[in-house]
Amino acid sequence: MVNDSTIALRNLVFNYPGSERPVLDGINAVIKNGEFLAVVGPNGSGKSTLARLICGLLRPSQGQVLVEGLCTVDPRNRIEIRKRVGLVLQNPDNQIVAVRVEEDAAFGPENLNLPSKEIHYRVNHALEQVGLIHLKDRPPQLLSGGEKQRLAIAGLLALRPSFLVLDEPTSMLDPLGRRGVLDVLRGLSGEGMSVVLITHNMDEATAADRVWVLRDGKLAADGTPGSIFSDPVMIRNLELDLPWVTRLANALAGYGLNVPAGIVNTDDMVCFVCRLFKQPS
Amino acid sequence: MLNSVTMGQYLPVNSPVHKMDPRAKLMVTVLTAVTVLVATNWMGILTVSLWIGLVLAATRIRLVLYWQIYKPLWLLLITSFVFQVVFTPGEPLLLLGLLSLSKTGLVAGGRMLWQMICLLLVAAVLTFSTTPIQLSTALERLLLPLGKLKIPVREFAMAINLALRFVPTLFDESRFLIAAQRSRGADFTRGGVRQRAKGLIPFLIPLLTNIFRRADELAVAMEIRCYRAGAERSTINELKFKLPDYLAVLANLIILIIAL
Numbered sequence: 351m352v353n354d355s356t357i358a359l360r361n362l363v364f365n366y367p368g369s370e371r372p373v374l375d376g377i378n379a380v381i382k383n384g385e386f387l388a389v390v391g392p393n394g395s396g397k398s399t400l401a402r403l404i405c406g407l408l409r410p411s412q413g414q415v416l417v418e419g420l421c422t423v424d425p426r427n428r429i430e431i432r433k434r435v436g437l438v439l440q441n442p443d444n445q446i447v448a449v450r451v452e453e454d455a456a457f458g459p460e461n462l463n464l465p466s467k468e469i470h471y472r473v474n475h476a477l478e479q480v481g482l483i484h485l486k487d488r489p490p491q492l493l494s495g496g497e498k499q500r501l502a503i504a505g506l507l508a509l510r511p512s513f514l515v516l517d518e519p520t521s522m523l524d525p526l527g528r529r530g531v532l533d534v535l536r537g538l539s540g541e542g543m544s545v546v547l548i549t550h551n552m553d554e555a556t557a558a559d560r561v562w563v564l565r566d567g568k569l570a571a572d573g574t575p576g577s578i579f580s581d582p583v584m585i586r587n588l589e590l591d592l593p594w595v596t597r598l599a600n601a602l603a604g605y606g607l608n609v610p611a612g613i614v615n616t617d618d619m620v621c622f623v624c625r626l627f628k629q630p631s
Numbered sequence: 632m633l634n635s636v637t638m639g640q641y642l643p644v645n646s647p648v649h650k651m652d653p654r655a656k657l658m659v660t661v662l663t664a665v666t667v668l669v670a671t672n673w674m675g676i677l678t679v680s681l682w683i684g685l686v687l688a689a690t691r692i693r694l695v696l697y698w699q700i701y702k703p704l705w706l707l708l709i710t711s712f713v714f715q716v717v718f719t720p721g722e723p724l725l726l727l728g729l730l731s732l733s734k735t736g737l738v739a740g741g742r743m744l745w746q747m748i749c750l751l752l753v754a755a756v757l758t759f760s761t762t763p764i765q766l767s768t769a770l771e772r773l774l775l776p777l778g779k780l781k782i783p784v785r786e787f788a789m790a791i792n793l794a795l796r797f798v799p800t801l802f803d804e805s806r807f808l809i810a811a812q813r814s815r816g817a818d819f820t821r822g823g824v825r826q827r828a829k830g831l832i833p834f835l836i837p838l839l840t841n842i843f844r845r846a847d848e849l850a851v852a853m854e855i856r857c858y859r860a861g862a863e864r865s866t867i868n869e870l871k872f873k874l875p876d877y878l879a880v881l882a883n884l885i886i887l888i889i890a891l
Contacts, residue, residue: 405855429857437855444848447856449764449796456867458856469867491799505856 354419355383357404357513361413364399373399375567381546383512386539388555389548391564392589397548401517406431436506438516442498451501452486458509476507480534496527500534515546520554532557552593556614563588576612595619640758646691647875648760653769655876660757662883666890667749675890682886683752690760700755708747715740767791772870786860804841808834
């Protein structure tokens, strides 16, 4: 049964031409509408390939990807899929096409041949969503890396997608830019946008509702950040780095404190520590 | 350097000329240039001169800045004036040794000098008041009918705009690469021509590979934002001919007729 507002991966296999070893090997999963999904895994585990398959930039070798019921292989679906799924790339500089922020955000709707009034409306809204409206007359090369990535997000939001896929969007950013991008993603997720964040930073993954762990082209784990990062066996087997909150929780447990399992984000940790201090010793 | 390429000679001033539709500016520039070249009667020369003066005033750009475009060219202007005067046959007014100055020569030389000065001014008005991107958009729109002859006007314009967009990025990158290779002991300043050219290889190869990588990612980013070569596109800021644009083109047509 295909739910119409999901991305369904069915027995997905992909190998690059001329290579024997599949990059992705038999993935069956569904990305639900409105969820914030983080995809983690070591280098070469097929994360970026997965992103490109979801957007229909690559065609599966076997199996299929269905975006809201549309098969990515069919060329007639191409534009409809592009409208539904946006992709942000790693390098902030290479995604900018125009010499003014506003015009860059307008590139997508311009390609759809929308009337100027509609484009203005969409662009203003998108720039507001990412907090760049005050810079709309600026040349993009004067923006910081984080602002450029937010501009790339705005350029996709102007196409009104249902899914936003980001391929390591923060790996070239400084901590401040990284936080800015993550705040925007959390905001969008709160407004009901489906976000697929591909990352090698486990602290970013804890912001998601759900985490996929890719390993050797297979979906090795799928669950909430709490259930994945608090399972020591899984962590060891998958050779994952731990988010710093989990490391702190483990260290506290080492001192004999009774830390509840599944603490992965800062808010929960702060709550726990506060409760700890309130307790009469 | 960064600005000189992407912005051309654009001077951001809030003037009626800056606000004009770039298509109208392009048309006026061509019309004025034609008028300057064909004007033979005094009436025509006078009206075109007045017209150019009026346009200059309307740009609200200080005249000193216009004067600067002649600085590298004045020698050329004077030389061509002298040649024109000396080598135009006619009844001599004055004899300087072997050289003779005639009235027709002086008139021909003066007219040519006036034409060159006017053409340079007209070109300066256009580049001072219009960004390269506006210019390429205007050209695209004006040449769009050529699309019917299967000439990909829109795609050419997109390519030019993207090139302009990437100039500052690549400029930054080349500075970065030079610094990186210097820190590894590369020397770009010593040796003969051949040695220096050889020394550029460790700078050019990474620059080239990076350009290809960037182009590849840019293509993906454009494709994901629904770009299709050859497809109809709209623009966020639609160019619009307003009253001043019509008036400027009309005025120029009248001047052309006077000058003919």
